[in-house]
Amino acid sequence: MPDPRFYSVAGPFTLDELAEISGAEASNGKSRMFSDISPLSTAGSDHVGFLDNRKYLDVFSKTSAGVCLVRPDHAAKAPDGMALLVTDEPYRGYARVAAAFYPRENNAHGLDGADGIDKSAMIGKGCQIAPSAVIGAKAEIGEGCRIGPHSAIGPGVVVGPGGVIASNVTLTHCIIGANAVIHPGVRVGQDGFGFAIASGPDGHLKVPQLGRVVIGENVEIGANSTIDRGSAPDTVIGEGTKIDNLVQIGHNVRIGMNCVVVSQVGISGSTAIGDFVVLGGQAGLAGHLAIGDGVRVAAKAGVIGDIEPGLTVGGFPARPRTEWLRSIAVLKRLAKKKDS
């Protein structure tokens, strides 16, 4: 369930209302009411789930969700008594339903009318906060924090004690541990890049992003870097990890402890990175990967597969360093031979 610090849910909706919102056909239990969306694995009887990828058919067949958006050919696998919303495009239907429960109007950027420090914000002792900084409702700023001019801290955000938030920073939908250093222009907690991609001319549908960013102690984040919040799980940055300037971290990424992420790295959604990992400048990591503890990725590498702990990789596609260097040497030799 989305963290109520950051999200307020609309609804509840009847099955008929959900059918109209999603464009799906309702069956089984039209009179019921539903109060929230949920992943199938954790859903309760008043929750709406969806099945888009057949690899989750097994989870679907055992879910406790009250209703599920599902393709016609998967409907027969539904648990007994579950209501159904049958459609050829369950994910697009889900995007519409999620937007009904979490409308943009309530959850745009959380700072609409914000000015100065909200009365309900809790500010620790010994903080120095620039008069132009904006701090939203129920935010919690720990003792001894310093917050620079023109920074905006959204409602419900937690900044641990000793944090240094520079100027022109935006923090929303996030929980930040003690002694963080957040450099100017950093953006934490905005929507991840999640859309139900258009199959036709009616355009990509935004999928509400309902997770958070959770940042450990002693983390440093470089100027103008961007960290998107999770889609439903959280985006997580482990204790002691140091992130350089202009780095992009996508939704649901998990970075371990004491990693070093050099400038202009990009990490795609849902990739999980171990502890003490070093990512060289301008490296790029595809989504949904597992990068082991102690891995070192060379600058400009393009990582498109999982990496075992302790390996050093380089190149694109990234491969063990010696293999990468050998392929460079081979190509150099061939180019010279051609010349003679």
Add this chain to the structure above:
Amino acid sequence: MPDPRFYSVAGPFTLDELAEISGAEASNGKSRMFSDISPLSTAGSDHVGFLDNRKYLDVFSKTSAGVCLVRPDHAAKAPDGMALLVTDEPYRGYARVAAAFYPRENNAHGLDGADGIDKSAMIGKGCQIAPSAVIGAKAEIGEGCRIGPHSAIGPGVVVGPGGVIASNVTLTHCIIGANAVIHPGVRVGQDGFGFAIASGPDGHLKVPQLGRVVIGENVEIGANSTIDRGSAPDTVIGEGTKIDNLVQIGHNVRIGMNCVVVSQVGISGSTAIGDFVVLGGQAGLAGHLAIGDGVRVAAKAGVIGDIEPGLTVGGFPARPRTEWLRSIAVLKRLAKKKDS
């Protein structure tokens, strides 16, 4: 002619004044006055044009421009009755003339003295605007927009109804369609990277950038992305296109409808992109290219030539995906062989 919403022209100038400003030698019609600059193809009799690249000689020979900056060896091709400003460096001369018509003092960033909401700005019903946001003269904000703290919206900017402008955003010299989502730290409308490059020690000359950014409906732009305004034509983002974080879009780029541009992509000036194009993370596109509808560019690809509609390409230089994958496989095999 530059949009008077955003640009105010100085002058007019006599031919002699233009000769002095540009360092060129005037001939033919010294007593005439000129009121603006213009591309040769659309110029009128009181406009100043320039010919730098001989591939436009034909356009030059037929232009209606009143005067043209031109190299000595091209001067003979001028239409009858046209005044001439003859110089070895027409583009540098043009940069100086354009800066005289559109001086930086009048057109720096359009927000010099701005504070709060200008009285001449038009604000639609139901907007929520943070008190620290700045909105310039004659800007138009549609109904139901939400504008976050510390955002700056320049004079004349149009934001369509239902727009969500997050915090710390800068919008100048742009027209934005309905239901846009502009994430924190986005910069739209600043000068493109246009200079008359130095041939000697006297340095690169800034060429005034006099176009706009025109953004369609339902466009989303990710945190800290940058979209430069056009140099004379506009930079255009088509309806429904979704742009991720830290993306760079150069001046005069045209992106079609419903494209997906993943994080850290860079698109160089004047490249034209069709509809439903997908650009993978960290891909780079050279300038002045034509990318067809439905093209898919793999992450980290470097595109240096036009791409036919529907192709999937990868690598650097980008080539059809199967060819790219094969070259990776071949190199891998060779590196292994070397080993044995």
Add this chain to the structure above:
Amino acid sequence: MPDPRFYSVAGPFTLDELAEISGAEASNGKSRMFSDISPLSTAGSDHVGFLDNRKYLDVFSKTSAGVCLVRPDHAAKAPDGMALLVTDEPYRGYARVAAAFYPRENNAHGLDGADGIDKSAMIGKGCQIAPSAVIGAKAEIGEGCRIGPHSAIGPGVVVGPGGVIASNVTLTHCIIGANAVIHPGVRVGQDGFGFAIASGPDGHLKVPQLGRVVIGENVEIGANSTIDRGSAPDTVIGEGTKIDNLVQIGHNVRIGMNCVVVSQVGISGSTAIGDFVVLGGQAGLAGHLAIGDGVRVAAKAGVIGDIEPGLTVGGFPARPRTEWLRSIAVLKRLAKKKDS
């Protein structure tokens, strides 16, 4: 010695105090007091230095520093009469000592309580400064500058006459020459990415960054670009150099005159670049390199070695252009052959 415009030193400390701060063992002259840190080459008798890399053993043996953090096996090379702080991790010890002399509390981001224009700031004639801009103590703004809304200029910063500072810009710890154009969202002067990397689980230690950014006349810096200040020497951008959007420039980088740095380039720490150099979009340069005058680096190139003046290079690792193009052609041929 760090520029007192930007840094105020704590201390002095006794040798015993330094031993406790650094975790090193003190020997020779326990009663002495030390007033600052310094590189070995310029240190005086009341300064603390460190020796981490044996290639500086010779400098160490001749230094005038009063005390030095040093490994046990290098201690014997110390000049006569020097006090010693012996430790297995001199650089981590130095990081702790430097943080004691320059505590984060005094030097966080220099803008803690800033609001409006500080009374001690010097503002030249004819400036236009947006009411929401913040200008710190003793900053100097030259004649005729324009400063946009929500920009933050730290204490002691110098902006030369005729500067255009757009909106949402952050400038700290920097000296900027005349006629600069600083686009929206630029960050100049924040900490470089300097850490004493963890050998164990106790995490990376921040090394105080005590240099400045020095920017020449007629420099232009594109939207959302980031320029870190030096660690002890300065980061330097030469006169007339033009920098595009989303460029990253690391600490201690030196860029010459009239260079052109295209969007999304990254330059790692301590690399020195000559005059009239062109760096193509998304190119990356490793640290500690020497790039000669007139070098041209192709887009997306990865430069990992020094480059002689006048060369054009491309690819990764970057090599002379013809060699790079030949290796592309060879690989293409091989991939085709495989096919037949």
